[in-house]
Amino acid sequence: MSKKTFRIALLIVSVTVAIALGLGAYAVDTMLEYPDRQREGSGQAIAVEIERGMGFPSIARRLHDKGVVDNPRFFRLYAMQQGATTKVRAGEYELRDNMSPRQVLETLLAGVEDVTVRITIPEGLNMLEVFALLAEAGIADAKELEALGRSRDFLDAHGIGGPTVEGFLFPETYRFRAPTEPKVVIERMIEQHRKVWDRIRREHADSVARVKKKLDWTDREILIMASIVEKESVVDSERPRIAQVFMNRLLFSSFVPHRLDTDPTIRYGCTVPTRKSKACQEWDPGGRLYRAQLDDKDNLYNTYQHEGLPPGPICNPGERALRATVNPDGSRFLFFVSRNDGTHVFSRTRREHERWVDKYQR
16 A cells, blocks of 8 residues: 555544544533423423323324424433333323423423312212213213123123113212223222122121022122112111012012012113113103103013013112112011101001002192
């Protein structure tokens, strides 16, 4: 190699090394300055949702797309250097368009405070009423809850044999995040129902066995009866007697046909099932029942026309109604009528019952 060629080669190598060193120094300076370099912006608030299970590359891209970070690759490298790529908490963040990468990352690592809502589900509501309350509280969408509450796959997965989740939405005071996935909401209420029912079965094992044997019932039939007791009772002390009245109507040979003859079942059949009879479609929900509804055989929940229990629960009963149903008071009454103050007068014969009806209702 000639001296001239050697000098040219040495010059090229020197220039290349200088450029590399310069670029390296620039990259180092850039990375050192990067965390605290504020993005150009006006300070505008930007909502960014970080979903559970998102990988950090996706998080960095979302921040870039939302106008929070300029270079998603640099932001990712910075987070890797901080050992933070797996520590970002899910949630909906309010960031600004002029934050530094350090401020953005620290905010994501700090997380957002969960907004929780306290809600009390009263005893005796049907599932549509429960879903409406949950939606009003901002916990979950009513239509999504209803769709899940009627989903055969969901019901089968939770061992519910009926056509809906009715009866299993336990009335209780809950705390939910707002919003919460409908599946999580309903599963928690089902879990609470089963927790309470399991406790009742343990504490009243003999009574539960006696009721099941006498009426040839399963847990489902007890739940259906408890829902009727819930709708017909106001005063706690009357619940066991009201449960006994309905059981007597099913058991006594003198009470034929064995119809429960109760209005709340008709109202339920005209309200919640997706298929409604012609008489139900003509009825004003919440209004009084007329002869068309009382005589309606197409309403499978019409206990004035069909013997035995209705096809399913007519509301979501609470613990007191469940306990009363497995502990009926053993009386021989077949009828009761409201005194219009929350209490009832009970009768053994229809003639006696009609006298009380004349006094209190007519």
